[in-house]
Amino acid sequence: MRFFEDIEIGQRRELGSFTFTAERIKKFATQFDPQPFHLDEEEGRKSLFGGLAASGWHVGSVCMKLLVADGERQAREAAARGEKIAIWGPSPGFRDLRWIKPVLAGDTVSFASEIESLRSSEKRPEWGILQARNTGTNQRGELVFSVLATAFVPRRTAGA
Amino acid sequence: MTLTFEDFSPGHFGTFGPRRVTREETLAFAAEFDPQPMHLDEEAAKRSMLNGLSASGWHLCSIMMRMMFDGYIGRTASLGSPGVNELRWLAPLRPGDDLTLDIEVAEARISRSRPETGIVTFKGVVRNAAGQALCEMVSPIIVRRRAVVAAEQAG
Numbered sequence: 001m002r003f004f005e006d007i008e009i010g011q012r013r014e015l016g017s018f019t020f021t022a023e024r025i026k027k028f029a030t031q032f033d034p035q036p037f038h039l040d041e042e043e044g045r046k047s048l049f050g051g052l053a054a055s056g057w058h059v060g061s062v063c064m065k066l067l068v069a070d071g072e073r074q075a076r077e078a079a080a081r082g083e084k085i086a087i088w089g090p091s092p093g094f095r096d097l098r099w100i101k102p103v104l105a106g107d108t109v110s111f112a113s114e115i116e117s118l119r120s121s122e123k124r125p126e127w128g129i130l131q132a133r134n135t136g137t138n139q140r141g142e143l144v145f146s147v148l149a150t151a152f153v154p155r156r157t158a159g160a
Numbered sequence: 161m162t163l164t165f166e167d168f169s170p171g172h173f174g175t176f177g178p179r180r181v182t183r184e185e186t187l188a189f190a191a192e193f194d195p196q197p198m199h200l201d202e203e204a205a206k207r208s209m210l211n212g213l214s215a216s217g218w219h220l221c222s223i224m225m226r227m228m229f230d231g232y233i234g235r236t237a238s239l240g241s242p243g244v245n246e247l248r249w250l251a252p253l254r255p256g257d258d259l260t261l262d263i264e265v266a267e268a269r270i271s272r273s274r275p276e277t278g279i280v281t282f283k284g285v286v287r288n289a290a291g292q293a294l295c296e297m298v299s300p301i302i303v304r305r306r307a308v309v310a311a312e313q314a315g
Contacts (some may be wrong), residue, residue, distance in 0.1 A: 018182075028222075028241045031222075031226070032222040032223070032226045033222070033226065033229060034229060034234070035229065035233065035234070035238070035240075037240070047239070047240070048239050048240060049240065053240075055222075055225070056240075056241060056243075057218070057221055057222045057225050058290060059220075060218055060220065060221065061189075061193040061216075061218040062193065064193055064194050064216070064218050065192070065193045065194065065195075068194055068195055068196055087197070087208075088196065089208070089209050090198065090208070090209055090210055090214075090217070090249070091249060092248060092249060092253075093217075093247050093248035093249050094244070094246075094247050095245070095246050095247075096243070096245070097243045097244040097247070098242065098243040098244075099240075099241065099242060099243050103196070123296070124209075127209075134264075137244050145243075152209065
């Protein structure tokens with residue numbers, strides 16, 4: 001994971017992809033979002049989605065999963081170079097989350113994250129605050145998911 | 161009875177819960193979707209900004225979804241949601257806490273592009289057992305209108 005000082009507006013990371021199988025869609029939906037179009041193929045076909053569709057919260061959670069995996073990759077690379085490793089802070093939230101197109105059973109979604117803004121934290125000088133546009137694109141190249149997320153990122157030198 | 165667009169008018173809609181969140185489930189969700197030390201490792205979590213083990217924010221969102229489903233969406237003629245205008249994580253969800261959800265209808269309007277449906281924008285606040293707000297969300301859902309649902313049920 002990177003320090004605030006290493007991050008620039010416009011930097012983009014490809015986070016990897018995830019296949020939403022029917023089994024994974026139903027498992028998540030059974031626990032958190034048991035609406036018929038997330039649980040049953042036939043109900044999905046009859047719905048606006050046109051097929052068994054992943055819960056939007058499943059799509060968001062998978063985006064988080066791939067963000068964390070990418071952060072761990074960067075941390076391993078930093079460690080291999082003998083550099084200090086940045087540990088992310090929590091997120092105060094997000095805005096403008098859009099479920100643009102349904103994610104249907106069998107779809108593979110590739111996620112990416114692009115830095116939109118950077119600012120210092122007034123209350124916590126050892127932290128910076130970033131906004132990133134995180135997106136998901138399906139195997140047909142269609143944008144299916146987008147969110148403007150905010151996160152605390154540690155500074156290499158506190159208050160610098 | 162199925163709730164339709166006409167059942168949602170601006171103002172307080174309901175309070176749902178309580179829902180106990182166990183340590184076992186917060187660790188399981190974090191291991192699968194958000195394996196950061198602040199959600200999985202007691203010692204690392206103590207050193208984090210959140211000062212102790214906390215559930216993933218996406219877990220809290222997913223639990224809120226389930227509380228909305230159990231509270232009203234499960235019996236609403238909902239066609240799904242286009243997104244979330246804003247979501248704020250205000251305080252950490254600690255394993256073992258009991259959640260309640262307050263739902264307010266912020267806005268209800270008939271869809272211009274699909275007049276057989278309406279768009280109901282909800283504001284939801286999740287609180288812990290101590291009454292502290294943990295999460296606030298503003299999000300619309302698309303709901304079918306009463307006459308359309310009634311005509312279908314009659315037919």
